[in-house]
Amino acid sequence: MAPWFALFEAWAVAQLIRSPTFNRAVQKVYRKINKIPDFEPKNGGGRTGPSAFDHFKDEVKTQFRDLTWQKRPPK
Template sequence: MKAPWMLLFEAWAVQKLLRSPAFNSMVQKAYRKINGLPPMGPDNGHGRTGPSAFDHFRTEVKNQFRELTWQKKPPRN
């Protein structure tokens, strides 16, 4: 059986490790590699796999503008 102070130290060490940014980064890299996901680097759009919300917005504005400019005006009487 472990001494009570050893259990407290173990709990403290585990908590410290789980809150560590370096540990979380390492776990995230391993998870992405195991599951075949793209890396989270800035050269890869921080791991995004599809278009952003801004890309959708820009495409929608382009389509609406295109429809607006190509509409035929009714003839004047």
């Protein structure tokens, strides 16, 4: 085996082990095999209300509405 391939393989394995996605997948498989319940609830991490992006959209709409209202000519 060429030394450059061994170096590449070591780098790839190190990157894979550090990857959060890989670690979550391994954790899910381990929990499924050992029949351990999940840490997180099934409803998307327990979020029930509007997201931060929804609040941001509402704030931008409100500010835009105020700006456009000020520029309207009087009737």
